[in-house]
Amino acid sequence: xxxxxxxxxxxxxxxxxxxxxxxxxxxxxxxxxxxxxxxxxxxxxxxxxxxxxxxxxxxxxxxxxxxxxxxxxxxxxxxxxxxxxxxxxxxxxxxxxxxxxxxxxxxxxxxxxxxxxxxxxxxxxxxxxxxxxxxxxxxxxxxxxxxxxxxxxxxxxxxxxxxxxxxxxxxxxxxxxxxxxxxxxxxxxxxxxxxxxxxxxxxxxxxxxxxxxxxxxxxxxxxxxxxxxxxxxxxxxxxxxxxxxxxxxxxxxxxxxxxxxxxxxxxxxxxxxxxxxxxxxxxxxxxxxxxxxxxxxxxxxxxxxxxxxxxxxxxxxxxxxxxxxxxxxxxxxxxxxxxxxxxxxxxxxxxxxxxxxxxxxxxxxxxxxxxxxxxxxxxxxxxxxxxxxxxxxxxxxxxxxxxxxxxxxxx
Numbered sequence: 435x436x437x438x439x440x441x442x443x444x445x446x447x448x449x450x451x452x453x454x455x456x457x458x459x460x461x462x463x464x465x466x467x468x469x470x471x472x473x474x475x476x477x478x479x480x481x482x483x484x485x486x487x488x489x490x491x492x493x494x495x496x497x498x499x500x501x502x503x504x505x506x507x508x509x510x511x512x513x514x515x516x517x518x519x520x521x522x523x524x525x526x527x528x529x530x531x532x533x534x535x536x537x538x539x540x541x542x543x544x545x546x547x548x549x550x551x552x553x554x555x556x557x558x559x560x561x562x563x564x565x566x567x568x569x570x571x572x573x574x575x576x577x578x579x580x581x582x583x584x585x586x587x588x589x590x591x592x593x594x595x596x597x598x599x600x601x602x603x604x605x606x607x608x609x610x611x612x613x614x615x616x617x618x619x620x621x622x623x624x625x626x627x628x629x630x631x632x633x634x635x636x637x638x639x640x641x642x643x644x645x646x647x648x649x650x651x652x653x654x655x656x657x658x659x660x661x662x663x664x665x666x667x668x669x670x671x672x673x674x675x676x677x678x679x680x681x682x683x684x685x686x687x688x689x690x691x692x693x694x695x696x697x698x699x700x701x702x703x704x705x706x707x708x709x710x711x712x713x714x715x716x717x718x719x720x721x722x723x724x725x726x727x728x729x730x731x732x733x734x735x736x737x738x739x740x741x742x743x744x745x746x747x748x749x750x751x752x753x754x755x756x757x758x759x760x761x762x763x764x765x766x767x768x769x770x771x772x773x774x775x776x777x778x779x780x781x782x783x784x785x786x787x788x789x790x791x792x793x794x795x796x797x798x799x800x801x802x803x804x805x806x807x808x809x810x811x812x813x814x815x816x817x818x819x820x821x822x823x824x825x826x827x828x829x830x831x832x833x834x835x836x837x838x839x840x841x842x843x844x845x
Contacts, residue, residue, distance in 0.1 A: 454507050457482075472514045474502070484510040488521045490528065497528065528623075531785065541585055544619045545569050551618070558709065565611065565639055572597065572608055582619045587633035599636050609635065610706045623627045650773030653781035656680060657829050659767060674728050675743035676757055679753035679771055680725045681826055683778040683796055685712065690751050692742045697721075697729065702819075717798045720819035722827035778825060787823060792817045 452468040460466060460482075466474040471487040484499035499505055500511050517527035545566070553562045577589045592614060597605045612631055619625040651659060659764045660680065663673050688706050696705050702721040711717050721729070729742070738744040741751045768790045775797055782793040796818050 450511070452507060457502060457507050468507070468511070470514060470518065472510060474498075482511075486510075486514045486517060488517060488527060488533075489522050490526055495528070500632060503593055509794060539619070540578065541580050541582045541583050541615065542574050544582050544615050544624065545574065545578070548615050548618045552614075568604065568608060572604070573612065582616075582624050585616065585625070585630055587630040587637065590630050590634035591637060594634060594638060610691065640668060643730045650769065650776035650780075651769040653777045653784075656777050656781075659765070659769075660829055661763075662753075662765050662767070663761075666765060669746055670733075671743045671752060672756055672760050674732050674736070676751055676760065676771065678725060678728045678732075678743070678780075679757070680774045681728065682719055682822070682831065683775055683825070684717075684755060684798070685775070686754050688717075690741075690743060690754070690757075693740055694733075694738075694742060697725075697742075699729070699766060711798060713798060718813060718815065718817070720822050721817060722819075722822045722826035724830055725822075754823075781819065781825065781828065785828075786821065788817065788821050792821055796821060 448748055450469055450476060452466065459476060461480075461691045463476050463478045465485070466476070468474065473485045473487070474482065475485045476482050482502040484502065486497045486499055486507055488495055488497055490604065499510050504511070511660065520527040539764055549562070549566045555564045556565070566663055573593050575588070577585060580589065593612070594605050594609060597608075603741060609631060616625060616629065616631060629640075660677060666673070675689055678692075679686055682689065684703070684706070688710055691710055692704070692706070696707070698705065699721070704719040704721055704725075705718065708714055708716045732738075732742050733770050736742075736744065738749065745748060745752055745756075754771070761769060779793055779797065782788060782796075783790070791828060792814055795814050
């Protein structure tokens with residue numbers, strides 16, 4: 435009786451139907467059953483692979499087991515038995531396979547994939563290069579070849595501890611980048627368990643909060659600084675770049691990569707493209723009379739067809755350090771170029787009646803209030819143009835006073 439039933443079941447649900455020779459000879463595109471939901475799939479292109487049909491969580495899904503060039507018939511049957519068993523016991527064979535792959539996928543591989551994925555969305559090529567090179571210098575030599583599934587808080591500590599107190603900014607950036615890589619690995623199923631970066635961070639010494647910001651100059655001393663710059667032996671491109679940065683209240687990087695095609699001299703607007711802005715949005719800067727004079731000098735005396743403030747020697751853009759060192763080392767002024775934005779902000783707050791939002795928009799700051807940001811449509815161009823012209827007049831008028839005072843001393 436049982437023998438008859440078994441024979442009928444075998445005929446209805448055959449298994450081990452294929453042979454190694456059959457697999458080798460089959461060439462017509464289609465799906466060929468071996469039994470127990472294991473199939474040989476031959477594509478129109480001629481590619482041949484194993485497919486296992488499973489029911490996971492009341493949902494039918496197909497799992498690829500690999501090419502016949504790599505996985506033999508017997509190996510495919512063994513994998514099929516393994517994953518069927520997991521599914522029957524209520525587990526997820528797809529998740530288990532991802533865990534297994536996590537043992538083979540290295541942290542370096544994941545880092546490379548995250549870099550490739552995000553590179554098109556980053557603001558420029560320089561940042562993309564710095565992002566990966568920081569990993570090459572500090573992270574990959576220590577944990578790059580480890581399976582990402584085996585990365586622990588101890589491994590993260592081995593990377594961050596040596597530079598946690600000495601190179602704080604680098605350590606902070608690396609922590610964020612490692613966390614992003616682990617998140618990607620988790621999303622791909624290569625990593626399970628607690629976040630090792632968070633656990634490592636708890637074991638690192640707490641940093642004292644610092645109130646130090648970019649060193650700024652009192653706005654009252656800015657006209658004097660402009661005079662010193664003009665009278666110095668600093669190269670002309672550097673002189674003009676510093677003046678333009680102060681007059682525009684823009685970030686140094688935005689000024690150094692400024693090109694002539696961004697300048698609308700007829701309408702007196704400098705349009706900075708979104709890719710060069712920290713906010714990721716286009717920023718229009720009204721050109722004051724002082725900025726216009728600087729642009730004229732740059733056009734007449736430098737004459738670069740590309741960058742407005744290019745190096746005399748290389749013809750390429752100036753570096754942030756060039757401007758900072760010119761002010762701090764050559765002129766002996768204890769401030770940063772970026773700190774000049776604070777000088778502008780203090781001047782606007784203390785000496786003008788413009789609303790705070792006008793100077794904030796001039797500085798291209800993000801509106802922290804999401805509701806206000808949603809309703810903000812204009813760019814306050816007319817008010818900003820008036821504000822920036824007042825800033826230019828303040829600098830120039832006071833320059834004249836400083837120059838007059840110098841000449842009196844000379845007499």
